[in-house]
Amino acid sequence: MDHFQHRNGRLMAEDVDIAVLADAVGTPFYCYSSATIERHFTVFRDAVAGAGNAPPLVAYAVKANSNQAVIATLARIGAGADVVSLGEMKRALAAGVPAARIVFSGVGKTAEEMEAAIHAGVFQINLESLPEAEMLSAVAARMGRTVAVAFRVNPDVDAGTHAKISTGKAENKFGIPIDTALEAFALASALPGIDPVGVALHIGSQLTDLAPLEQAFTRLGALIAELRAAGFTVSRADLGGGLGVPYAAHAPGPPLPEAYGAMVARVTAGWDVRLTFEPGRLIVGNAGVLVSRVIRVKSGATTDFVIIDAAMNDLLRPSLYDAWHDIDAVEAKPGRMTATVVGPVCETGDTFAEGRDIPAVEAGDLVVFRTAGAYGAAMASTYNSRLLTPEVMVKDDAWALVRPRGTIEDLIAQDRVPDWAR
Numbered sequence: 001m002d003h004f005q006h007r008n009g010r011l012m013a014e015d016v017d018i019a020v021l022a023d024a025v026g027t028p029f030y031c032y033s034s035a036t037i038e039r040h041f042t043v044f045r046d047a048v049a050g051a052g053n054a055p056p057l058v059a060y061a062v063k064a065n066s067n068q069a070v071i072a073t074l075a076r077i078g079a080g081a082d083v084v085s086l087g088e089m090k091r092a093l094a095a096g097v098p099a100a101r102i103v104f105s106g107v108g109k110t111a112e113e114m115e116a117a118i119h120a121g122v123f124q125i126n127l128e129s130l131p132e133a134e135m136l137s138a139v140a141a142r143m144g145r146t147v148a149v150a151f152r153v154n155p156d157v158d159a160g161t162h163a164k165i166s167t168g169k170a171e172n173k174f175g176i177p178i179d180t181a182l183e184a185f186a187l188a189s190a191l192p193g194i195d196p197v198g199v200a201l202h203i204g205s206q207l208t209d210l211a212p213l214e215q216a217f218t219r220l221g222a223l224i225a226e227l228r229a230a231g232f233t234v235s236r237a238d239l240g241g242g243l244g245v246p247y248a249a250h251a252p253g254p255p256l257p258e259a260y261g262a263m264v265a266r267v268t269a270g271w272d273v274r275l276t277f278e279p280g281r282l283i284v285g286n287a288g289v290l291v292s293r294v295i296r297v298k299s300g301a302t303t304d305f306v307i308i309d310a311a312m313n314d315l316l317r318p319s320l321y322d323a324w325h326d327i328d329a330v331e332a333k334p335g336r337m338t339a340t341v342v343g344p345v346c347e348t349g350d351t352f353a354e355g356r357d358i359p360a361v362e363a364g365d366l367v368v369f370r371t372a373g374a375y376g377a378a379m380a381s382t383y384n385s386r387l388l389t390p391e392v393m394v395k396d397d398a399w400a401l402v403r404p405r406g407t408i409e410d411l412i413a414q415d416r417v418p419d420w421a422r
């Protein structure tokens with residue numbers, strides 16, 4: 001359930017008319033609903049509340065949507081943050097997430113990032129290799145500090161999602177092979193500055209089936225037992241994120257958070273650990289739409305093209321993963337058409353939908369891509385010297401421009417031209 005619904009033929013974001021926003025802000029732009037963000041966080045937190053030996057840490061994966069207003073909305077209602085770079089950590093702290101609720105993940109943390117995370121006092125750093133454990137130990141010892149760490153294990157489970165966002169197969173770069181975890185704990189326990197307190201995993205994103213998750217969690221449970229039998233203390237387990245969201249209204253959606261929570265409670269019963277979760281897409285996916293205006297409709301030799309003012313630089317998912325986003329008209333009119341919906345960028349890959357049945361539109365009409373709140377603005381670029389997509393957030397009948405459109409002059413001024421290039 002989201003808060004972008006037609007009322008009297010006009011698409012509303014909560015109580016704000018999207019056509020009015022488009023006139024005020026210009027297109028394209030992202031529009032987020034704070035009510036949807038809060039609802040999804042609350043639903044997820046409630047769904048997993050009973051699992052583990054203490055209230056779980058729900059650490060929002062900032063990568064999904066790193067706008068300060070989004071993070072602050074979540075921080076205000078108790079969310080933690082899962083961050084994968086110094087930039088994301090600074091964003092989370094600036095938005096009001098306490099360091100004690102921040103998990104620092106990522107396969108390529110630098111010494112600078114480690115030092116900053118330790119300095120901030122994060123809840124946990126998730127390690128993904130033995131060399132990384134050694135580097136963190138050296139950094140922490142030099143600072144005279146000890147930091148809690150979890151080893152992210154690679155359980156070699158096929159998450160059944162798109163290959164580019166599948167992270168739990170043995171051949172993927174993520175985590176340590178699960179059968180080397182005992183060795184990793186032994187090494188980490190002997191090193192100064194790091195305190196191995198737990199295990200972690202994350203097998204992929206946009207998962208539409210609970211079975212691979214259950215299989216991975218079951219392997220993690222066996223590992224916890226094995227580690228304890230070898231004399232190690234395991235007090236935490238981080239189950240990652242990955243639960244999918246519905247992208248197409250006409251197709252059955254992925255399992256709901258309630259089903260996920262019930263599975264987690266069943267599989268983790270008896271683990272006697274505090275759990276962490278790192279949901280990203282689930283929290284913000286359906287909380288955002290990308291609003292765009294039709295520039296013109298053009299008849300090609302084999303298909304009609306609807307050329308809109310949003311492009312692959314604004315929403316990369318269709319180009320990168322052949323991802324589906326439902327397309328809707330902002331002002332409902334009668335009639336439908338079959339069209340290929342494209343942006344102005346000079347690549348054939350700048351295609352949002354091929355031969356899609358969409359509401360009939362003409363030049364000047366507004367369209368939205370639904371379920372664009374996650375990995376939309378966060379993956380935007382200035383390719384073709386297009387400006388970064390502005391972002392708007394609504395709350396009831398109020399709205400705010402939470403990231404203004406820059407200017408091309410600012411973009412030009414960021415570059416430096418040495419004398420010898422003139």
Ligand SMILES: Cc1ncc(COP(=O)(O)O)c(C=O)c1O
Nearest residue numbers: 061202205241242278279280281
């Ligand atoms: C380590 C880690 N945690 C959490 C997430 C968030 O995933 P999702 O947005 O699928 O919930 C990701 C991205 O897939 C990730 O790499």
